[in-house]
Amino acid sequence: MKGNTVPVPGRIAWRAWSLEASWHPRRLQGVGALFALMPVLRRGIDPVAAVQRHGAPFNANTWMAPAALGAIARLEQDGRGQDAVRVRDVVSPVLSGLGDAYVFQAVRPACIALAVTGAFVGHPVPALAAAFVLYTVAALAQIGRGFARGAMLGGDAGRAVAQLRPPLGVAHFARFIVALAAGAWATWGLARAWQAGPSSAFILGGTLCVGYTAARRQRSAALLFAGLVVLAILLRRFSNPVGLP
Amino acid sequence: MTGLPWTAALLGVVCVLDDAVCVSLLLSEPVFAGALFGAATGRFETGVACGALLQCLWIVSLRVGGARPPEGWLAALAAVSAAPAGIGLDRGAWLASEALAPALLMGVACAYAGAWGRAAVVRVIARQADRAMESAAHGDFGAIERLHAGSVALHAGRGALMGFAVAVVMPRLATLAAPLHAAAPAGWIALALAVVALGQTSGRTARWTWAAGGVAGLLWAWR
DSSP states (O other), rough: OOOOOOOOOTTTHHHTTTTTTTTTTTTTTTTHHHHHHHHTTHHHHHHHHHHHHOOBBBBTTTTTTHHHHHHHHHHHHTTOOOOOOHIIIHHHHHHHHHHHHHHHIHHHHHHHHHHHHHHTTTHHHHHHHHHHHHHHHHHHHOOOOHHHHHHHGGGGTTTTHHHSSSSSHHHHHHHHHHHHHHHHHHHHHHHHHHOOHHHHHHHHHHHHHHHHHHHHOOOOOHHHHHHHHHHHHHHHOOTTTTOOO | OOTHHHHHHHHHHHHIIIISSSHHHHHHSSSHHHHHHHHHHTTHHHHOOOOOHHHHHTOOOOOOOTTOOOOHHHHHHHHHOOOOOOOOOOOTTGGGTTTHHHHHHHHHHHHHHHHHHHHHHHHHHHHHHHHHHHHTTTTTTTTHHHHHHHHHHHHHHHHHHHHHHHHHHHHHHHHHGGGGGGOOOOOHHHHHHHHHHHHHOOOGGGGHHHHHHHHHHHHHHHH
């Protein structure tokens, strides 16, 4: 079926910006998705049926959701409600998985590592500004590009996931930065700790071992940190068996 | 000091909107929240130091579905409020400072308290969502819009309240805890945990990149 030529309203992408606001365990981002799609659903032949179609749970990475919502809006505008439900249920989880790996395991840690490195070297302002700008540009580019392509593809979004996925080059570069930061922080930290005192290097090295074991068992780093700090405070206060500084 | 709670409340709103409402642009990450709060209260270097160390604990956080890290922004606000004066950023020398440990511990506690507050707001939203969906099914589409706007307001109110509360309570708590002289090498511990998290995220296939980073780190330390 050939779709109509009315463009999908850009305010759907704008409304999808606050997708997470009404998140709750039963519908996840379902209410946020309805809120984003409302300009299109209201104008349909049967708005009540359209709202009921999209009342089911919806969950997507916020960088990828505009691509899925653009495709859904296109299909709803074309009167292809069942195809829109298929995109929501089948295509958006795939896009979301790609987005999670891109955002939370590549771009976000890389930008944060850049910002924290700036704090370590004593130049926080340029590092914080660069991290913020790079991250914002990456987010806006993905959201804008994803929404435009999703709205263009409509029902073909499932066959053209490659056109909607985040750029591989950026992902590889961000992962490179993360690995580089891991190596650099480890040796820089050990060297600086050794300069501060051998016991500092012992604490850093010991925490690396304990942290590695805890991470393999999916233990919270924050709780481990609290436990180790409290232990160090108590050891310093009541005894000094390992030569803590 | 009188403007501190109101500044924290305003920043709390910004951070919560970034973290729980909108597409996050890093403002709610501890290093950014700490730097912003520090800059707004005239303690920028303390803010960056506390924020960077807390950031090390949540440097890689996967936000999938309901899985969310504790409120790192609140931890940063609390730690900056409770941190002692005189922390300077001198090429990482502050990592060896042991005076930040109590403030960071208070920050971690506040982060988990913040997660409890978020869960409470989500429960309210879930109850209201059932009613809104029922109204929408009967043609009242405005119910969805009202619920969504109400959710934004609830989260914003939570951010303001929590920011205000930590800025009022934490300095007093720090004063009470001062006679204990609690000190610990929190900087080295946090740095090590961040290295583990980054290494785990980049995977073993990146070992040559780790090695290159390691050489760069050594050169950087002894330059």
